[in-house]
Amino acid sequence: MMQPPATDLESAAVLSGSLAASKEQFGSSCPKVAAELTANLKHRMLKENGVNTCTKNGTEKSKEKHESNGHTEEIPENGDCPPTKKLKLENNSFPNKPWKLRAVLGEDALLPVPLVKALAAQIINKKETSKLIQKLNEVLPLPSLQHLKRVKSSKDYILLLLWPLSSTSTCPLQNCDKNQAARDNSPADIDPAAVQSRLVAAGVDPSVFSENFRVERVAEFAPLTRRQFDMLKADNSYWPCNFHEDKYFESLVNGSHELWSSSNHDLQEGYMLRATSYYPQSGGVVVDPSTNMIIAEGHGTQGHPLHHTVLNLVDLVARSQGGGALQHTSSLPTFNYTKELGSSGKSSRNGSIDENEEDEKPTTSHNHLKRFGSIAQLSTVPKTGPYLCTGYDVYLSQEPCHMCSMALIHMRTRRVFYSSRSRDGALGTSDKIHTLHGLNHRYEVYAGILHDQDKDKDPSQLRDCC
Structure with a gap:
């Protein structure tokens, strides 16, 4: 279950500062985003001041709601609320949205x-x-x-x-x-x-x-995309070559994958709102896409060169699996994680151990890898549970640096979503680490959620990862 943060004046002060900063950041350019972010932060302030807005018996629940195309989807505030079910793809209903999701692909797929x-x-x-x-x-x-x-x-x-x-x-x-x-x-x-x-x-x-x-x-x-193949054939000196279209990869190139659907747009925006709610600090959220459950959320911390957002998230995910090494991730009220597995044996999402569960049955995180095709080289989920972020998606307010990008590889992350580019970003700005050959694991990268594209035009507006 999502561990509730401690209630103290320091926590309230942090969130109050975040509320004011979020209005300053998004108020003029994205009024809708600012309104939703303000509501989210007020909810967190009420929660951390002792107001229980979600109870196990279901008498009172507080959830973030996002309306799109006549329907409302709900994102639980914490692990005590029942997780939302996986949303099905509407009939090719890809919305017109103020921000556009973009797959960050390698140069070998973008250039002729x-x-x-x-x-x-x-x-x-x-x-x-x-x-x-x-x-x-x-x-x-x-x-x-x-x-x-x-x-x-x-x-x-x-x-x-x-x-x-x-x-x-x-x-x-x-x-x-x-x-x-x-x-x-x-x-x-x-x-x-x-x-x-x-x-x-x-x-x-x-x-x-x-x-x-x-x-x-x-x-x-061999050409990787239909566009590359067509460009080769258009040349008079074209020498025939083999081209086997990868429909999944092509859907990421042209934006026809269900990641661009209206329902997934709402989920992505909701998770990124939580990641950006720590502004001016960079924040992040780890999500299990098979259940849409938030596994961990936190932010970068000052005073140590290694305590970037991603490194803190690593420790929070480890705590959800019975580990954890950084002392501050267990003491700061702005860090939250969901208890995933018990200390021994297997457990369900609510933390109870199932004695009758067969040893050979794969975990939920493994099952969703079969349902959602991926170009990434994914690791197998152990029978005892996932290794750190195996099969999980990570949402970050800022593009991660080289250190954080490599940490995401070692965490066996499934997909990485980030909102804004960073001056030292290694997943699109200064490098594309996830496309390098020789890696023992690969994850997919997507950018642009809640991102003001005008800021990219002025490099001086870019900030560091953490």
């Missing part, structure tokens, strides 16, 4: 596919094509260009790809200089005798090819 040089030969007898393809795949494989078709055919000729000429990429299609492209395809630097000698050494009869060898510009890697 770079091109590299490869050597091709014209086949004299077209009937020998199948036999030559089989032979070349055996003796001259293309491990770095397996996404390419070995053959490029037209009415007048058939070209067969022999081997790559250089690992250096040429210019992307949309920015490519036409004269440079012509020089790239020029056979002037090709020594036919050297090519034929290499073919003989590989056991291929060079007489089956014309001596007019050609330099082709081919895709360095």
Whole structure:
């Protein structure tokens, strides 16, 4: 259950300051956001001054409400309130909203596919094509260009790809200089005798090819999006390549995934309102998306270089699982967490241990990974419960720095949502750590919730992570 904060004057003073600061931050640009944030903060002030607004017997409950398209969704204030059920996607009802969710993707998915040089030969007898393809795949494989078709055919000729000429990429299609492209395809630097000698050494009869060898510009890697594939095909010198559309990834690119639905928009806004309620401090919320339950919420603290929002959230989540190491996360009234698992055995979301539960039954957090497809490399949830943030979503008021971004990787986070860019942000501003190769875990990143886009135009307006 959500641990209630202590009631003291210091807590009331902190929240009063946050209330005034939130009005100053959002009042002029986002009056609706300011109103909802003010109501949220007043509710927290009442709660921390001894007003019990949510009881277990259900006689009195206080919840945040968000209205959209004629329906009202409720977000529990604390763990004592029953968690909301997972909302179903309306029939493609993607709302027009004052802020727009944006998936933070890698450059290899956003930019045109770079091109590299490869050597091709014209086949004299077209009937020998199948036999030559089989032979070349055996003796001259293309491990770095397996996404390419070995053959490029037209009415007048058939070209067969022999081997790559250089690992250096040429210019992307949309920015490519036409004269440079012509020089790239020029056979002037090709020594036919050297090519034929290499073919003989590989056991291929060079007489089956014309001596007019050609330099082709081919895709360095397989296109990741439909847009990249269409750009490749639009070029006159296009060499055929394989493209298997990933519908899930494409839905993140074009914003058609259910994350952009009206119901999820309301949930995202509600969680981010809680994260931004700690302003001027940066705040964060950890959510179990399978139940929409808030696992932990807190903020960055002064006086120690490591006590950023994410690091404090790590400790709060650890406390929800019976651990925790930082003393201040258990003493400050502005830190809250939900007790997830008992000290031994398994437990349900209300903390009671089920003695009859089968050992092989996966946890709830594991089940939702099957329901919600993800491009991220997700870790398996242990039978004894999740490891820190495995399967959880993290909402942050500020883009995390490099230290916090790596902590989110080690926490096995599922998705990260942040509102505002940071001067030292590592998930879109100065770096994109979540897209690096070689990581043993990946999470998805989304930005823009409750974010004033005009602030991005002036770099001086950006603040640090914590």
